[in-house]
Amino acid sequence: MAGLANVFGYGAMTNHQNDIRNSRSIMIIGMNPAENHPISMQHILTAKETNRAVIISVDPRFTKTSAFANKYVRIRSGTDVAFVYGLINIILAKGWEDKQFVQDRTYGFEEFKGEIAKYDPKTVSDITGVPVAELEWVAKAMADNRPGTVIWAMGGTQHSHGTGIVRTFCHLQMVLGNMGKPGGGTDVFRGHDSIQGVTDIGGGPETLPGYYGIGETAWKHWAKVWDVPYEWLLSRFKNKTMMEKPGFTVARWYEGVLLDSKQLGQDVNIKAVMFWGHSTNSMQQMDRVKKALEKVELIVDVDPYVTNTAVLPDRKDGIYLLPAASNYEQWNSSVNTNRDNQYRQRVVAPVWEARTDIAIMVDLAERFGFRKQFTHNMKGGWRGIPKDVKGVKEFSQQTMDDVLREINAGALSIGYAGATPERLKRQQEWAHVFDIKTKKAVGGPVDGESWGLPWPCWTDKHPGTPILYRNDIPASEGGCGFRASWGPKAPDGRNLMAAEGSAPPGGPNAGYPAQKDYATDLTLGAIKQALAEGRSPYGNGRARFNSWNIPDPLPIHREPIHSPRPDLIVKWPTYDDVKEHYRVPQPYKSMQKADWVKKYPMILTTGRVVEFEGGAAGERNSPWLVELNPEMYVEMHPKVAHDHGLRHGDMCWIETPEDMDAKPSRIQVKVKVTKRVGPDTVFLPIHWGGVFEGKSLAHKFPDGTVPYAIGESANTVTTYGYDRLTQMQETKTTLCRIVKA
Amino acid sequence: MSQAQVTIPYRQADGPQGKKEPARMKFYIDVKRCIECGGCEVACKNENNVPPGIARIRVVTINEGEPGETNVAIPCMHCSKAPCVAVCPVDALFHRPDGIVALNKETCIGCGYCLYACPFGAPQFPKGSPFGSRGVMDKCTYCAGGPEVAFSERERRLYGSNRIAEGKLPACASVCATKALIAGDAEEVANVVRQRVAARGAGGGAWGWDAAYGKGF
Numbered sequence: 001m002a003g004l005a006n007v008f009g010y011g012a013m014t015n016h017q018n019d020i021r022n023s024r025s026i027m028i029i030g031m032n033p034a035e036n037h038p039i040s041m042q043h044i045l046t047a048k049e050t051n052r053a054v055i056i057s058v059d060p061r062f063t064k065t066s067a068f069a070n071k072y073v074r075i076r077s078g079t080d081v082a083f084v085y086g087l088i089n090i091i092l093a094k095g096w097e098d099k100q101f102v103q104d105r106t107y108g109f110e111e112f113k114g115e116i117a118k119y120d121p122k123t124v125s126d127i128t129g130v131p132v133a134e135l136e137w138v139a140k141a142m143a144d145n146r147p148g149t150v151i152w153a154m155g156g157t158q159h160s161h162g163t164g165i166v167r168t169f170c171h172l173q174m175v176l177g178n179m180g181k182p183g184g185g186t187d188v189f190r191g192h193d194s195i196q197g198v199t200d201i202g203g204g205p206e207t208l209p210g211y212y213g214i215g216e217t218a219w220k221h222w223a224k225v226w227d228v229p230y231e232w233l234l235s236r237f238k239n240k241t242m243m244e245k246p247g248f249t250v251a252r253w254y255e256g257v258l259l260d261s262k263q264l265g266q267d268v269n270i271k272a273v274m275f276w277g278h279s280t281n282s283m284q285q286m287d288r289v290k291k292a293l294e295k296v297e298l299i300v301d302v303d304p305y306v307t308n309t310a311v312l313p314d315r316k317d318g319i320y321l322l323p324a325a326s327n328y329e330q331w332n333s334s335v336n337t338n339r340d341n342q343y344r345q346r347v348v349a350p351v352w353e354a355r356t357d358i359a360i361m362v363d364l365a366e367r368f369g370f371r372k373q374f375t376h377n378m379k380g381g382w383r384g385i386p387k388d389v390k391g392v393k394e395f396s397q398q399t400m401d402d403v404l405r406e407i408n409a410g411a412l413s414i415g416y417a418g419a420t421p422e423r424l425k426r427q428q429e430w431a432h433v434f435d436i437k438t439k440k441a442v443g444g445p446v447d448g449e450s451w452g453l454p455w456p457c458w459t460d461k462h463p464g465t466p467i468l469y470r471n472d473i474p475a476s477e478g479g480c481g482f483r484a485s486w487g488p489k490a491p492d493g494r495n496l497m498a499a500e501g502s503a504p505p506g507g508p509n510a511g512y513p514a515q516k517d518y519a520t521d522l523t524l525g526a527i528k529q530a531l532a533e534g535r536s537p538y539g540n541g542r543a544r545f546n547s548w549n550i551p552d553p554l555p556i557h558r559e560p561i562h563s564p565r566p567d568l569i570v571k572w573p574t575y576d577d578v579k580e581h582y583r584v585p586q587p588y589k590s591m592q593k594a595d596w597v598k599k600y601p602m603i604l605t606t607g608r609v610v611e612f613e614g615g616a617a618g619e620r621n622s623p624w625l626v627e628l629n630p631e632m633y634v635e636m637h638p639k640v641a642h643d644h645g646l647r648h649g650d651m652c653w654i655e656t657p658e659d660m661d662a663k664p665s666r667i668q669v670k671v672k673v674t675k676r677v678g679p680d681t682v683f684l685p686i687h688w689g690g691v692f693e694g695k696s697l698a699h700k701f702p703d704g705t706v707p708y709a710i711g712e713s714a715n716t717v718t719t720y721g722y723d724r725l726t727q728m729q730e731t732k733t734t735l736c737r738i739v740k741a
Numbered sequence: 742m743s744q745a746q747v748t749i750p751y752r753q754a755d756g757p758q759g760k761k762e763p764a765r766m767k768f769y770i771d772v773k774r775c776i777e778c779g780g781c782e783v784a785c786k787n788e789n790n791v792p793p794g795i796a797r798i799r800v801v802t803i804n805e806g807e808p809g810e811t812n813v814a815i816p817c818m819h820c821s822k823a824p825c826v827a828v829c830p831v832d833a834l835f836h837r838p839d840g841i842v843a844l845n846k847e848t849c850i851g852c853g854y855c856l857y858a859c860p861f862g863a864p865q866f867p868k869g870s871p872f873g874s875r876g877v878m879d880k881c882t883y884c885a886g887g888p889e890v891a892f893s894e895r896e897r898r899l900y901g902s903n904r905i906a907e908g909k910l911p912a913c914a915s916v917c918a919t920k921a922l923i924a925g926d927a928e929e930v931a932n933v934v935r936q937r938v939a940a941r942g943a944g945g946g947a948w949g950w951d952a953a954y955g956k957g958f
Contacts, residue, residue: 034776038918041776045919049773049940064776067810610778624786627793628779676806 001199002726003157003166004186006547008179009483009538010414011211012196014468015149015185016338016454021437022183023047025054025141025148029169030080030155030732034064035610037153037189037337041068053148054141058083059155060605061635061683062676073138074678077605078159078560078733079128082572084168085557086124087139088175089116096143098177104499105482106174107490108546108554115554127557127568142176147183149173153191155607158732160574160588163725164555167547171555174543180469180481182438190337192614193327197335200414200455201407205247205582210411212519214244221520225410227378242266248583249727251284254292255584265583272298276357277324279615281308281689281713284729285720287665290314290692302360305617308689308713311700321702324357325350325393331400333424338439338466340452343424349394356394358403363389377406378522412527413519415456415465415537423453423460439466450478458527458537469543471504475536479504484514484539491548498540507534514539551575551724559592560733561721562657564603564680566594575724582727591720596657600735602640603681604656606714607732612687619687620707632691632711633672635683636738641673644738648673651741653694654684656717656734665719667712668694668741682736684714692716748891748906749839752926763838764926766883766905768914769934770814773941774921777802777812781913781922785816788884788912789901795865797881798913814922816913817842817863817881825855825864833878839905840927841883846899849877883924884911 001011008014020026020043033040045068047053057069060077075083091097092113102109121132142148150169159165170186178184190196202209212218223230237243245265248256256270273296283289293299293313301309302322310321327334328347335341350356355363365374366389375382382403384396401421408417426446427434433444439451440463453464465478473479481498490496497511515530518537530537546553558574559565575588611629612619619625634654636646646652650671655664668691669684677683690697690710698706714731721730750764777800785791785798798816803809819842826834826842833848834855853875855864866875886903889896896903904911914924923930 034778038776038778038780041774042919045774049937052942062806062808062810064810064812067808067812068776072808622783623793624783627786628782674806 001188002550003163004170004188005211005485006163006544006550007167007170007174008186008469008543009485009541010468011199012339012455012468013186013188013190013337014179015182015187016340016439016466017043017187017189018338018436018439019182019185019467020044020149020151020187021046021050023053023147023149024051024183025056025145027056027058027138027142027148027150028065028069029056029058029083029150029152030157030165031151031153031189032059032061032063032065032155032607033151033153033189034068036191036608038610040189041065044068054145056138056141058138060603060678060681061607064610071134071137071141073130073134076127076129076564077603077681078563078730079557080156080159080165081161081168081555082119082124082127082557083130083135084165084172085116085119086121086128086130086135087142088168088172089119089124090121090136090139091143091175092116094139094143096139097175101177101179102175104502105179105542107494107496107542107544112171112545112554115556119557127565127572142172146176147178147181148176149178149183149185149187151187151189153189155732156188157723157726157728158730159728160561160721160723160730161552161555161558162723162728162730163550164552164558167555170543171545174545179543180467180471182467182470185467188337191608194334194336196337196339197333197341200335200411200416205249209407210413210416210519212413214246216240216244217520219243222410224522225378225406226373227376228373232373238267246582250278251722251727251729252582252584252586254283254285254289257292257295258288259584263585265580270296272296272300274300274302275307275309276302279307279309279617279689280312281615281715282686284715284718284731285660285665286312286713286715286718287693288660289715302357303617304354305621305707306701306705307617308615310702311690311697312692322360323352323354324360325354329354330356330358330394331397333400333404333419333421335455336452338452339454340439341419341424341455341457342452343421343428345428346394346397354393358399359389359392359394362395363392366390377409379405379409382406409522412521412524413538415458415462415527417524417527418457418460418462418464419453419455420460423449427451427453448477456480456538458531459524462531471498471502471540473504474506475504475534476506476531480536480538481511481540482543484511484541486541486544486549488513490546496542498542503540504534504536507536508540511540511542513541561588561592561730562596562600562659562719562734563592564597564601564735566597569594578724581722581724586722586724586727588724591659593657596735600655600657600737602736602738604654604684604717604734604736605681605732606684606686606718609685609687612685614687615689616687617689617707620689620709623708626708630709631670632685632688632714633670634738635672635674635677637675637677637679637681638673639679640682640738641671645740646671646673646738653739653741654682654717654736655739656719656736659720665717666693667691667714667716669712682738684717686714686731689713748903749837749841750905750908750926752928763840765840765928766819766885766925767840767927767930768816768818768883768911769923769930771921771923771934771937772811772813774919775800775812775814776919776921778918780916780918781814781816784912784916785881788904789882790897791879791901792867795867795879797863797865797879799862814913814917815861815863816911816922817859817883818861819881819883824858824860828854828858830854837885841885841905843882843885843887844878844880844900845888846877846879851875851877853878881911884909884913 005011057066384398450464457464578586688711885905887900
């Protein structure tokens with residue numbers, strides 16, 4: 001997300017899944033939609049059938065998606081930057097780039113070309129393992145078949161230079177001129193229900209809701225929305241510095257428990273941890289997570305199921321499980337990968353002792369003594385909450401609507417104002433009038449609206465923006481240029497405003513800066529004025545090849561921390577060590593050791609399977625799903641299996657480098673012999689939990705709550721490695737060795 | 742309950758004799774679309790409360806992990822000339838007027854002839870033993886229950902749900918992520934398939950086309 005935001009302005013998928021029906025080429029890189037986004041395959045396969053779209057699957061693994069591709073390219077895990085640069089190198093050499101687009105709507109192409117020159121096809125072939133002929137085939141297919149889309153997911157982001165990888169995907173689309181048009185775009189598929197919504201409302205530790213950051217301006221803006229004094233918010237923190245300092249991330253919070261407090265970006269260690277619908281078996285270096293869970297004073301796990309978190313640590317007390325209601329037991333709205341808001345009705349009242357998330361939150365706020373401030377905002381209080389909330393299982397629908405109205409009122413930077421509960425409920429009733437290809441409503445009271453009012457949906461009259469950065473339609477109908485986030489001029493003095501003639505029709509026919517105060521004027525006056533004058537409120541800027549304000553302004557290939565190529569580590573090393581990043585030290589070069597590969601010769605990559613999701617606490621409690629995929633396994637090429645004396649169904653140990661600990665991390669898993677992986681790579685699915693280093697933890701579950709399937713967690717053996725910008729975990733590339741059990 | 746009383750769907754348009762004809766219910770599995778997500782298998786089990794070990798529908802993958810990998814979901818295909826119906830010694834298997842091959846579990850003697858006759862592996866048996874006792878056969882009902890009073894407790898227990906009597910499609914086809922598994926009246930199904938084949942052009946994705954006529958167009 002940070003990669004996208006630093007190129008285009010918004011950290012979100014630019015087009016939508018239905019729009020893939022308009023694509024003529026589809027590059028799926030670092031993602032397996034047939035397993036992880038099965039419904040999206042409907043659109044991908046329709047494009048293949050009706051447009052003869054060329055599908056290119058780039059992956060270390062021949063996935064179920066690859067089976068549907070016109071071209072499968074096997075790439076070494078973690079070499080995406082080099083691969084894409086190789087494509088761009090060929091495209092530029094042949095003159096296939098969209099010169100008009102590059103000239104009118106981008107910044108920094110000259111220095112970008114200089115960087116690209118280093119990645120000639122032969123060099124790229126050596127780094128990625130992809131033959132030159134295949135690179136040429138893919139480059140030509142993408143150039144010949146426009147518009148085309150590039151789709152990725154965690155295979156692109158879960159690397160120590162993931163932000164760089166994501167930015168190169170964007171750059172490929174900029175070079176091809178595929179941005180801001182139906183059938184084009186950079187379509188990153190988000191992996192969970194409402195994960196886009198969670199990011200939007202400030203799930204990350206570096207921002208308040210709506211990507212305002214956590215500086216004083218941001219706090220003051222939200223203080224106004226919440227109708228609480230800024231000073232009161234400040235008084236909740238130790239001091240102003242801590243108030244404005246990004247916190248720990250989900251990727252490395254446990255170091256805040258384990259490391260000496262002198263090494264941390266705060267005075268004391270973390271003493272308590274609260275999980276709210278998050279699993280521990282999806283966290284890298286789970287053996288360290290386990291140690292942290294044993295050291296903290298308090299663990300609270302809010303979940304409908306007894307998760308891996310509850311059984312992982314060896315401790316007898318201090319773990320509290322709060323039974324949360326599922327999404328079917330509460331009214332809520334979600335934002336999916338398309339940036340679509342959807343209203344969801346409650347199906348049944350919370351069963352058994354389960355309570356809705358909001359009931360748990362308000363009850364906690366009450367006990368902490370700030371219930372009034374928590375449930376209050378500039379529009380009044382949340383309605384429908386009883387005076388005494390102790391033990392109350394759910395509030396009325398009105399409460400959820402009021403929460404959404406609060407987001408509508410405050411998250412103006414990304415245009416949440418228009419997605420009101422009234423409009424979402426009306427769309428739900430009129431779902432049948434929306435076109436499957438454009439998501440646009442035809443007739444009825446929702447006429448002209450886009451399904452889900454995808455943000456930015458500037459006002460309650462705006463139809464939403466299904467395709468970002470599309471400048472061939474007026475701003476009032478969802479048109480916009482690239483976001484003018486970095487002012488009118490770059491530090492080097494070059495222009496950052498779009499060129500003359502490149503702007504949404506109906507307004508100034510050139511680039512322009514953002515409307516003053518559009519994100520903070522709570523009356524919506526600024527936004528409305530911009531729209532009335534035919535301008536996009538956030539301006540009309542340029543997409544950046546050169547992101548001067550982040551590490552690697554031009555993305556460069558960097559070998560994974562655990563690389564199988566000592567020779568390439570010398571030429572393409574990882575970053576220098578970072579003293580503090582999200583409050584913890586983040587070493588790079590000192591962790592990248594050339595001789596790991598001697599002891600650990602195989603590349604290890606991880607991923608999801610279709611039956612399960614994330615930590616799969618829910619799915620492994622479903623007998624039907626478990627029947628389809630009952631056991632944890634490792635995918636291994638026949639040659640690898642036979643060289644290790646293993647047969648299909650045998651047990652083996654997977655062991656990974658002892659980078660943070662004295663001994664190797666290890667798990668015992670069953671061998672699945674398959675040609676999905678090449679002879680240099682093994683693959684582990686991530687979903688199992690309840691077994692640790694060969695020992696079952698089943699006895700630790702409360703009576704009657706052991707899932708139908710337990711197994712070793714892949715993340716017990718994933719190793720150190722985190723993104724330079726976002727701290728995303730590097731679970732897609734490490735090294736391992738196989739030992740017969 | 743007699744077969745004539747079974748609730749069956751009828752076609753909208755009048756037939757050649759000027760009277761409404763029963764629909765002819767069919768499955769079609771588009772191998773160019775099935776992604777082996779298993780949604781059909783799970784929906785079937787959940788809808789009909791099918792016990793572990795019994796698969797009324799299953800997705801089979803051939804050439805896994807290699808070019809040419811192909812998936813196909815296989816329920817009971819409800820054949821027009823059904824070999825299982827032909828070999829059943831006690832007439833426990835029969836055609837409903839809408840073409841669904843139905844099963845009477847109380848007549849079935851568990852002989853297993855249908856298992857040998859069926860080319861799709863549709864008949865399922867709850868147990869196996871060295872002496873051949875298999876238990877009463879179970880198979881895909883097209884989510885049309887069985888020869889009992891529709892929606893009765895007895896029907897639910899023996900056969901599962903009766904979505905056809907509710908005017909719905911089978912659960913598996915309803916949830917199919919890519920619309921690879923399509924169900925309904927043969928005429929409707931044929932329309933969908935015809936459109937897809939036309940869009941795909943030469944070969945239309947027919948199984949074996951490339952082998953017979955070469956690749957590409």
